Amino acid sequence: xxxxxxxxxxxxxxxxxxxxxxxxxxxxxxxxxxxxxxxxxxxxxxxxxxxxxxxxxxxxxxxxxxxxxxxxxxxxxxxxxxxxxxxxxxxxxxxxxxxxxxxxxxx
Amino acid sequence: xxxxxxxxxxxxxxxxxxxxxxxxxxxxxxxxxxxxxxxxxxxxxxxxxxxxxxxxxxxxxxxxxxxxxxxxxxxxxxxxxxxxxxxxxxxxxxxxxxxxxxxxxxxxxxxxxxxxxxxxxxx
Numbered sequence: 001x002x003x004x005x006x007x008x009x010x011x012x013x014x015x016x017x018x019x020x021x022x023x024x025x026x027x028x029x030x031x032x033x034x035x036x037x038x039x040x041x042x043x044x045x046x047x048x049x050x051x052x053x054x055x056x057x058x059x060x061x062x063x064x065x066x067x068x069x070x071x072x073x074x075x076x077x078x079x080x081x082x083x084x085x086x087x088x089x090x091x092x093x094x095x096x097x098x099x100x101x102x103x104x105x106x107x
Numbered sequence: 108x109x110x111x112x113x114x115x116x117x118x119x120x121x122x123x124x125x126x127x128x129x130x131x132x133x134x135x136x137x138x139x140x141x142x143x144x145x146x147x148x149x150x151x152x153x154x155x156x157x158x159x160x161x162x163x164x165x166x167x168x169x170x171x172x173x174x175x176x177x178x179x180x181x182x183x184x185x186x187x188x189x190x191x192x193x194x195x196x197x198x199x200x201x202x203x204x205x206x207x208x209x210x211x212x213x214x215x216x217x218x219x220x221x222x223x224x225x226x227x228x229x230x
Contacts, residue, residue: 043220043221044154044217046216046217049216089154089217091216095171096144097156101154
């Protein structure tokens with residue numbers, strides 16, 4: 001299985017801040033990476049697919065980069081609704097695997 | 108608007124079989140562009156992909172289930188289901204069904220999620 005490791009596991013930031021979450025794959029997954037946001041009590045929501053493509057309706061404050069084994073999710077100008085848990089997910093190989101999540105809290 | 112709704116018992120006894128159904132509205136599970144997956148999340152923990160099915164009936168599973176899981180589809184009802192045998196407390200989680208867009212060789216992502224159904228394994 002491909003292991004996905006996110007860092008940090010938790011992060012505190014303020015409204016208006018810029019934050020970056022990283023995701024590292026245990027082997028080369030090319031560009032086959034997605035990012036999801038999960039608010040408490042809700043199902044995850046797709047944010048970014050194929051490393052850097054923004055899902056329809058998702059704010060342009062979210063962006064993704066990377067290739068191979070190292071990927072990043074950046075959120076600019078944090079808004080109150082952005083405080084949630086974020087997961088990366090690889091689809092290069094089955095089983096599909098997720099990172100352990102990064103919890104973003106309000107400072 | 109595509110919607111997925113999970114249903115099934117909220118409580119299952121250890122060693123018994125868990126059965127969940129996902130009812131799809133606004134799309135057909137026969138669509139060639141999609142897979143249909145089950146994902147679970149224990150309380151306070153991360154997401155675990157269980158497995159998926161596509162229109163052809165082809166399935167893939169997470170080896171972590173140790174062959175306890177089966178995913179099937181009922182096209183007449185536009186539903187797909189998960190059966191998990193010999194459950195233990197470790198199977199306690201919120202179970203989600205998802206629609207997975209698949210471009211054939213480039214994109215693959217879970218674009219529609221059900222709200223999730225909590226399952227507790229306990230005697």
